Every structure is written in structure tokens, then in C-alpha cells.
Amino acid sequence: MKNKHVGKLSILVLVLVFASLACGGGSEVQVNAPVSQEDAVNTQVAVILAQGGDGESSTAAAATEQPALGTARSNPAPAGSEIIADGMAFTLTGSVRPATQTVMSANQFNSAPEADEEYVLVSVSIACQKTVDEKCSIFSSSFKMLGSSGITSEPEIFVAGVPGLLDFNTEFYGGASISGAIPFIVSIADTGLLLVYEPFLGDSFYLATE
Numbered sequence: 001m002k003n004k005h006v007g008k009l010s011i012l013v014l015v016l017v018f019a020s021l022a023c024g025g026g027s028e029v030q031v032n033a034p035v036s037q038e039d040a041v042n043t044q045v046a047v048i049l050a051q052g053g054d055g056e057s058s059t060a061a062a063a064t065e066q067p068a069l070g071t072a073r074s075n076p077a078p079a080g081s082e083i084i085a086d087g088m089a090f091t092l093t094g095s096v097r098p099a100t101q102t103v104m105s106a107n108q109f110n111s112a113p114e115a116d117e118e119y120v121l122v123s124v125s126i127a128c129q130k131t132v133d134e135k136c137s138i139f140s141s142s143f144k145m146l147g148s149s150g151i152t153s154e155p156e157i158f159v160a161g162v163p164g165l166l167d168f169n170t171e172f173y174g175g176a177s178i179s180g181a182i183p184f185i186v187s188i189a190d191t192g193l194l195l196v197y198e199p200f201l202g203d204s205f206y207l208a209t210e
Contacts, residue, residue, distance in 0.1 A: 106161030147190030
């Protein structure tokens with residue numbers, strides 16, 4: 001009986017490993033920041049050197065004090081960055097806030113936000129960087145919106161009538177790209193909105209929307 005349980009456990013472990021590999025798990029998030037961000041880093045290093053500090057040791061010390069760029073809420077990738085994760089390249093191409101009038105005028109059955117809430121439309125472009133024989137997939141459950149309140153918002157997947165929405169049911173092969181807007185309802189008081197990508201298995205990232 002014990003051997004049977006061990007065998008089942010081994011099979012379960014193998015299934016989880018293969019699933020993780022299929023979803024791109026195990027790879028690291030890469031952030032290609034916009035030029036302005038790189039210039040800011042160079043300026044910071046120049047200031048450290050001008051003050052008599054050791055550029056290498058100071059930079060290394062700063063790196064140990066916070067998570068890698070784009071991998072945490074405390075250090076999100078700046079707007080305009082390209083983020084490589086799970087075999088895909090993600091780029092935020094635009095953000096509309098508030099977008100309540102756009103969404104509500106598109107279809108009378110779209111969910112209306114509360115008095116202290118509003119719609120936000122975040123447009124993204126996603127390129128599959130796998131081989132031509134491999135597919136990329138995205139799921140609405142992998143995306144969230146996070147602001148100063150610290151409370152996450154899920155995509156409003158039942159919004160209809162708004163042109164250019166992202167189709168989460170699309171499977172696309174290596175070399176192909178998809179794009180579209182993701183609707184969220186957030187608190188009007190929320191600031192510093194971040195687009196969060198958090199798949200069940202794979203790499204998570206945090207991207208500033210402005």
C-alpha cells in the first residue's frame with residue numbers, strides 16, 4: 001500500500017514539473033526599461049561617484065535592498081518597459097482613465113461601477129517568443145490591477161461592445177503577437193496603478209501604467 005502512495009506522489013510531482021515547464025515556469029523576468037529609466041540609473045551612479053562613493057559596491061548594496069526591477073510591488077517596471085516572461089514579451093501601449101463613459105455607452109448591460117469607482121482600460125501588446133511550433137496562451141485570471149489601496153482588481157471579462165478588447169481565448173504561436181485593452185474597475189481614490197501579471201505557474205511581474 002505504501003508503494004502505491006509513493007508511486008502516485010511521484011506521478012503527481014512529474015505532472016506538476018511538466019506543467020510548469022510548459023507554462024514557462026523557472027525562467028526569470030527580464031525588463032527592458034525605456035531609455036529615460038536607463039538615463040536615470042546612469043545619473044544615480046554618477047552622483048554616487050561624485051560624492052566619493054564606490055560605484056560598484058554602492059550599486060550592489062542598493063540591489064540587495066530591494067527586489068529586482070519589475071518583480072515586486074515595491075519596485076515595478078516603469079511605464080513603457082518591455083517585459084519578457086513565460087516566453088512572451090509584454091508591452092503596455094496605453095491606458096485610459098476614467099473609461100466609465102466609454103464602457104457604459106458601449107452596452108447597457110455592462111456592469112456599472114459604484115459611485116466611488118471607475119473603469120480603467122489598459123492596452124497591452126503580447127508577442128510570443130517561443131519557436132514556431134510552440135503556442136502561447138494567456139488567461140484573464142493571470143492579470144490584476146493594483147493601486148495605492150493595496151487591493152487588487154480582477155479584469156471585467158463580461159464587458160461587451162467596447163472595440164479593441166483583448167481576447168483571452170486566443171492561442172498564438174511563436175512569432176505572432178496579439179493586442180487589446182483589458183477593462184478593470186478601480187477605486188477613484190486609487191493612485192499609482194500597476195498592471196500585475198500573476199499566472200498560476202510561471203513568472204509574475206508588476207508594470208506601472210503611467
